[in-house]
Amino acid sequence: MLGGKLLRVLPRCLGKLSSPQSVTPFLVTSQQTVTSKHNSRSVHTTTGSWDLEEESIFTGDHEQLRNSLKKIIDTEINPFVDAWEDQYSFPAHTVFKTLGKSGFLGVTKPTEYGGLGLDYSYSVAVAEELGSIRCGGIPMAIGVQTDMATPALARFGSHELKEQFLQPSISGDMVACLGVSETGAGSDVASIQTTAKSDGDDLIINGGKMWTTNGMQADWMCCLAITEDGPSHSNKSLICVPMDTPGVVRSKKIEKIGMNCSDTAQIFFEDVRVPKSFVIGEMGKGFTYQMLQFQEERLFGAAGTVKPLEIAIGATIEYTRERKIFGKSILDNQVVHFRLAELQTEIEALRSLLYRATGLYIKGHDVTNLASMCKLKAGRLGREVCDACLQYWGGMGYTKETIISRYFRDFRLLSIGGGADEVMLSIISKYMGTLPRIHPKK
Numbered sequence: 001m002l003g004g005k006l007l008r009v010l011p012r013c014l015g016k017l018s019s020p021q022s023v024t025p026f027l028v029t030s031q032q033t034v035t036s037k038h039n040s041r042s043v044h045t046t047t048g049s050w051d052l053e054e055e056s057i058f059t060g061d062h063e064q065l066r067n068s069l070k071k072i073i074d075t076e077i078n079p080f081v082d083a084w085e086d087q088y089s090f091p092a093h094t095v096f097k098t099l100g101k102s103g104f105l106g107v108t109k110p111t112e113y114g115g116l117g118l119d120y121s122y123s124v125a126v127a128e129e130l131g132s133i134r135c136g137g138i139p140m141a142i143g144v145q146t147d148m149a150t151p152a153l154a155r156f157g158s159h160e161l162k163e164q165f166l167q168p169s170i171s172g173d174m175v176a177c178l179g180v181s182e183t184g185a186g187s188d189v190a191s192i193q194t195t196a197k198s199d200g201d202d203l204i205i206n207g208g209k210m211w212t213t214n215g216m217q218a219d220w221m222c223c224l225a226i227t228e229d230g231p232s233h234s235n236k237s238l239i240c241v242p243m244d245t246p247g248v249v250r251s252k253k254i255e256k257i258g259m260n261c262s263d264t265a266q267i268f269f270e271d272v273r274v275p276k277s278f279v280i281g282e283m284g285k286g287f288t289y290q291m292l293q294f295q296e297e298r299l300f301g302a303a304g305t306v307k308p309l310e311i312a313i314g315a316t317i318e319y320t321r322e323r324k325i326f327g328k329s330i331l332d333n334q335v336v337h338f339r340l341a342e343l344q345t346e347i348e349a350l351r352s353l354l355y356r357a358t359g360l361y362i363k364g365h366d367v368t369n370l371a372s373m374c375k376l377k378a379g380r381l382g383r384e385v386c387d388a389c390l391q392y393w394g395g396m397g398y399t400k401e402t403i404i405s406r407y408f409r410d411f412r413l414l415s416i417g418g419g420a421d422e423v424m425l426s427i428i429s430k431y432m433g434t435l436p437r438i439h440p441k442k
């Protein structure tokens with residue numbers, strides 16, 4: 001159970017929920033209730049019969065957090081998702097403020113800045129529950145705020161920076177974005193070209209960022225830029241850049257094949273002046289800080305995949321059970337129910353890998369290898385599950401009115417963003433000692 005200090009903080013997030021002792025046991029691997037557009041009947045897919053407390057990293061406190069978040073999703077987000085998808089945008093400030101008031105944007109952040117001060121297993125629980133949002137774009141945008149743009153600031157930033165940027169990000173009064181990828185440097189972070197040159201007490205930033213989630217609505221950016229001469233792994237810094245600073249140009253909103261309601265921007269910096277005090281932690285440590293941020297980003301991405309994939313399988317079971325062809329339901333064909341059984345097994349393998357990585361991470365271990373495996377497996381499985389399920393929906397699966405077609409479009413990104421599959425494989429190979437060494441040219 002949580003300590004007294006944390007229990008004084010949690011009520012903002014948990015509201016009037018009952019005490020942990022009175023909570024109905026929750027099945028994490030559990031019963032997923034799915035309501036599809038095609039049919040409003042609930043579908044239950046049971047993959048285990050154990051209680052939450054029997055899981056390796058979750059307790060009743062995690063359940064209370066998830067239940068509280070689920071209420072917000074059901075009332076404040078899911079009823080509007082279809083409209084936001086059609087508009088290719090969601091009101092980030094409104095949604096984030098709702099989540100911020102309930103504590104969900106600072107679950108692991110320090111209490112002195114409005115966070116809940118909990119360990120990372122609670123962030124994983126939140127990420128999993130965000131998967132019940134009926135699209136991929138909004139959970140991704142929230143993940144940028146909580147697990148991609150702010151971890152380094154919370155860990156290494158000065159008190160003044162945390163007051164100016166972290167605290168309002170936790171409360172939902174500011175929307176954050178992460179500026180790492182560029183047109184010529186996506187997964188190859190060391191190759192970025194944006195510079196921040198010293199000018200007295202200031203830095204002058206020039207360059208640009210690409211594929212910036214939340215970029216059109218963001219109030220500030222956690223920006224990686226070259227700040228000094230030297231090797232590519234030690235010449236960069238992470239800088240807090242207010243997006244209303246003169247010279248910041250939101251060039252265009254990028255149209256995508258999925259993640260429709262999450263805005264993605266191309267950003268240019270034209271002689272953008274910020275004080276050196278806006279540098280997070282030590283100058284020149286930005287690459288290292290960003291690599292640390294990637295651990296949480298990749299675990300968050302994997303955690304946010306589990307529930308949507310189970311929803312996809314549950315919705316497919318519902319549809320194929322009702323759809324008759326050649327005198328029997330599609331589900332009755334062995335090739336269908338065996339394939340769905342295989343895919344459910346793969347989801348359970350992903351969940352176990354995720355929980356192992358999380359358990360080690362909260363104990364202070366470097367889980368770069370396992371986080372990379374989680375990210376790789378989640379991306380590959382997102383493609384495999386959505387593709388297989390869409391096939392069993394037939395023509396209906398190819399229409400925009402089904403949840404499976406949305407997931408098919410949205411979760412294709414997971415094998416690209418946050419480090420492509422090939423980068424994950426390179427990291428894993430490095431830890432295995434099988435990655436070829438690049439010999440310097442003579």
